[in-house]
Amino acid sequence: GYGVCAYTYLNRAAAGDIAAWQASHKAWVERINATAGYRLVDPQVSDAGTRFTRIPGCLNTKGATPRTTRTLSRTPGTIWQRHVDPVAAPRPERRINGDTRLTGEQRGAIAGSLVGAWSEGNRHAVALGVAGLLAKAGVREEEAKAIVEHAAVLADDDEPGDRATAVRTSYERVRSGLPARGFMSLRELIPAETLAFIDATLQSLRGATVPGPNLPVIAYGHDGTPVFGADDPATGARVDPDPATRYDPPPEACFRGWFAEYRALMAPTTEAPDAFHLGCSLALVGMLLGRRVWTYNAGRHFPNLYVVLVGPTGRSRKDTAMDSAFVKMVGSIPRHSPITGQVYPEPFTIETGFGSGEGLLERIAAKPRLLMQLSEFSSLVLKARREAGTLLIPNVISLWQCPNRMTNITRGTETVALDPFLSIVAGTTPDTLAADMGDADLASGFANRFLLFGGNGCGPKADPPRAEPSECIRLMVSIMDTVQGAYPHPIELPRAAAAQGRWQEWYDAEYVATREDDAEARLAERLASNIQRIALIYAASEGCSEIGTAHLDAAIALGEWQWAFARKEVKRWGQELEARVESNVRLILERAPMHQAALRDRIGRAVPISMFNKVVAELEKALILGRTAEGYLLVRDWRPAA
Known part of the structure; x- marks a missing residue:
């Protein structure tokens, strides 16, 4: 998808058996992915034989701006079939049992035991080691991800996406029969008693299927978005351990033409x-x-x-x-x-x-x-x-x-x-x-x-x-x-005729849109003006003589995206510190329940603990917050988001 091609130059005398080369090519792709530990190359890619393609020096005219095709790296020489087949032979895949089930309490205990060793400079290696240990023990990948990401949250790790990647790559390596970190590497990274506890927990569960109690677990979906669930971390409501600093990306339509480049x-x-x-x-x-x-x-x-x-x-x-x-x-x-x-x-x-x-x-x-x-x-x-x-x-x-x-x-x-x-x-x-x-x-x-x-x-x-x-x-x-x-x-x-109709449609809807308060209404006053400026930039970046519907649509998408963020932020503007703490507490807990200690970490140590405790107590007294049987704080009437 990035216009990058890898070519292998065949020895002229060996170029006749196309079917054999196609089979080798398919095996080679599998071997590359097995070595990388993840799907580096699309396994559906298959050599179709003779075809037209660009060579260095040709112009690629598919995009808005023509680009010259160039060679990134070249190794001289040609190859024979015998050079390819031994390299391409994929390793036999190892099946991870996946039958081992951990209770929510056991997952939480393993995650909690890792917090002391989850330090900057050490945490990536610890995540790889723990993931490898769990994979070799037959623990399901989604459960391993839940444990590692839960440990990251407890340790205030600001790179949860990297930890999710560590789990995925470790499981890919184990499945592919490649070396993966595990017990031996963890001996150098975490305390001996912690490693003994984790190993004993896994040993006692080999071959067992144990239903877990309904304890909350923090896990992450395939896209890296945190998931708050019960016993099965593969399901549950989406949450953010730090919603005050999580933002949706701009719509893809906003990256058009020159801006995409x-x-x-x-x-x-x-x-x-x-x-x-x-x-x-x-x-x-x-x-x-x-x-x-x-x-x-x-x-x-x-x-x-x-x-x-x-x-x-x-x-x-x-x-x-x-x-x-x-x-x-x-x-x-x-x-x-x-x-x-x-x-x-x-x-x-x-x-x-x-x-x-x-x-x-x-x-x-x-x-x-x-x-x-x-x-x-x-x-x-x-x-x-x-x-x-x-x-x-x-x-x-x-x-x-x-x-x-x-x-x-x-x-x-x-x-x-x-x-x-x-x-x-x-x-x-x-x-x-x-x-x-x-x-x-x-x-x-x-x-x-x-x-x-x-x-x-x-x-x-x-x-x-x-x-x-x-x-x-x-x-x-x-x-x-x-x-x-x-x-x-x-x-x-000017706006083109079709764009004028689109503008009228958007403006009419915006004109009657309800605002929650005066602050939001004032912040929205120049939204229309900024959208027109953005549409103008899009159109002029392409040398157009008028603003078209596509330019306006992209500008509206961007304007509404930034407005969705701005209208949330404006609620906290001008507040005293205690009021901002209350806003943040409610914002975090509206995503999912959380222990008070973890919530305190999310709010930040710059806030006096006496003020934090006072805010929580007042919200509980006002029946805005409640607690689960396990002690998790939650907004009353909280329901997992779809």
Whole structure:
């Protein structure tokens, strides 16, 4: 699915027996997967014999941008049939019994015994060892996954997806007859008494089928989503051990054309989620377009965006996503087009901090196309708080509209900014955003000008590859040539007739949509405006003369995706700490029951334990929370989600 092909050059004298080579090819695919320990190659792939294919030097024209086919790696020489058959012979598959059943109490006890050894730098190896030990003992794979993931949750492990992968690969290796970690490797990783306890538990259960009591177990589905179930961890309601920092990815329809290519280039190079790459790439293209294009709806809408990347500290790689777009990609713009020879204008100005409101206007007067890249969104908000009464927030609000002219008089000196164009891309965490934003920000219109892109890190990448410089240049040349060629002069992009009907349909539904409170209503006020800006960027990135239905549909999908996240976040804005703790407690327990100690860990140690206990006690007293017979806290009337 990635356009990558592996070729084997056959010795000319051995190339006649096609049927034999096809059989060898099929066995070779099986052997590759057995060696890898997972399905690296699609087993349905089978050599059909002679066919047409691209060779290096040809153009691949299937995508929006033609690409040159190239060789990634080549080993000289040819092979004979005898070279293939011994290598291709797959190992006999070992059947894992799968009859061993552990009770919920035993699964919990094994998981709990591992917590002390589940330390950073050790936990991946422990997960592999435990998974291998369970597989060799005949424990079902879904039960092994439940145990390992439960241990990860108890130990506050922030990489549950890696632990699920460790179980899967261990079971694949055992099934394939390949070496897998187990008892011997665990001797070096966990205390002897812990290993003896686990081994004794497994030995006593060999060949037994023991029904377990109805104790909650945390497990994970095939997609890595946590599952909260009873005795059978393969079923149950979906939960999130940390729902405050779990985000749905943007709809796939939002990654169209150039933006899909950008994601394909940057996603492998960083742990940043797709949502952050999308937010940054939209802002990047919007800045390259500048005031060349606009669309009209009760006023002109330009392609400048205010974007906030919202995710947990460290793992979500907000700064990395921003640097990929505004350092790596902008730095790849050549002086002129290698295709048309046209000289490119100077890129827009990028700055990393706000001064005063007056200073902002002076900077944008000197360099009208300005992007503010902020590692911390708080730097803008707190500066505005410290300098209450200054023009910083009012100017940020006004510049979002891209007025033709802005003026300011300071100490008798007039500053005039003509045709200003400002975009902002900033990063923050959910709790910091909740603490920063308040009623005044909603009432002033400051908050609703920002698009919120929520995302988690996409998993560990110890040594990610660099973005290929030639591909960075190619992508930037592609978008620069489109912008320069399609829009040599400023122009309005109207909606096409079909898109107008789609817009009317969406707007009518949005107009009568109910809002839970004033805060939500205020935050939604500029949703329509931001959707029009995004649709404009999509259309202009393709050099179109009007906004089509496909552009609008993608923009609506993105707008509604970020709105679903924003409307949840706004409920916590402006709350005092105790109120935010209560909101988080209810949010977590609405997903699934949880022990109070585990809930305390999810809330965070920065919250005083006295405050946490008080909140829980008050919610129980108000009959909002209850407890199961096993001591799990839950929201009353909680039911597993479908």
